[in-house]
Amino acid sequence: MAEPKKITTPLTEETARSLKMGDQVLITGSIYTGRDAAHKRLCEALEKEGKLPVDLKGQIIYYVGPSPAKPGKAIGSAGPTTSYRMDVYSPAMIHKGGLRGMIGKGERSEEVIKAMKEKGAVYFAAIGGAAALISKAIKKSTPILYEELGPEAVCKYEVEDFPAIVATDTEGNDLYKEGPKKFKKI
């Protein structure tokens, strides 16, 4: 397999459009976290005030709800959660919020992929269940919004060489469809 591509955040549209389905990447810089409850609140704010309470232009959001950090550690185990639950919110986050990338696991809806193609956004897969391994790439976690949501709060992570796979690229090529097609025998 080819060597992973190193990318840094925030992502430019040009970088995003250079990434292709199946590419392995190592992400360095700041990324933001958010899952169901946080997305609901973020999109309500976007609807009401016309902008997000945190600037996500060019940024990547990671669908994660980590386990609590042990004393002296930056983070607990922190693998991806299933992405389809964010599908209803993602088109608005991409179109109106300027979101450039998402990290999660599992297939996205047609509406999300359409928004990604239009605005040049990428969907990365992290390995679900490899939470202890992934946590090694997270050097710092700072709560930003909705701390009362516990593991669902929005945090800013500083990451170094965070491992991910380009699951769906800006042209809409989707490894969740193409990968299984290649190996299907029955």
Place this chain on the structure above:
Amino acid sequence: MRIIEYEKIVDTVKEMCLEANYDLPADAVDGFKQARDKESSLLGKSILEQCLKNAQIARDERVPICQDTGLAVFFINIGQNARVDGGLLKDAIDEGVRQGYKDGYLRKSSLDDPLFSRENTGDNTPAIIHLDIVAGDKLEITLAPKGGGAENMSRLAMLPPSAGEQGVIDFVVDTIVRAGGNPCPPTVVGVGIGGTFEKVAYLAKKALLWPLNAPNQDERYQQLEQRILHRINNSGIGPQGLGGNVTSFAIHIEHHPCHLASLPVAVNVNCHAHRHAHRVL
């Protein structure tokens, strides 16, 4: 009547919460190794390799294998000649979960109300408890923490009896194919067949307690397990749903007598973090 102390149950359950979430059992580790050798997708092989590395880190550093440390699901067999002294069995289990999830830095994923408030109870209680009264004077406790991602992909059907074996196979395979990468494949598939509406779901969950390498003792059901696994692993879904020939490690069936008008089937999906802990008091 044999007495089992409340505090002993609390301490045991606490210990089990940590063990189940930090230490991937040997049968699951072996499953990964066999899958890695069998997988023909290079990306799939690399994913399986990283999962093995992940299990080792979790074991060595005493951190959770997966951040979703699940709802704490218990299967309890209590001998009818045993009695719990010092409090209720249910309270002892909840207290063990409370202490284990707090002291073990495990994620609390339990909400107080499914629809309206959806507020976190803060201590991962209440545990989900399935109780069986059996012969003898022992208390047998099995804990299987269950994450949301795989649980959400589970399904149940009340098939017409005419659907037969083929109907069962098609329903199980369709459930796994539709789930794609969502339940974190390679999965373990628990299938319940028979009983009633509520019984069949219980059977599917119970089927997940078998070690990966334990085929059904009834030859007919063993063959059915093999036929379904063959179909699933030729679906192409592969590790994480990104393509490959290992979609599930194993499938286990639990069956039960049923009504003459019914053919209930339930599929309970488990992710590759096939976590368990077991104790007998």
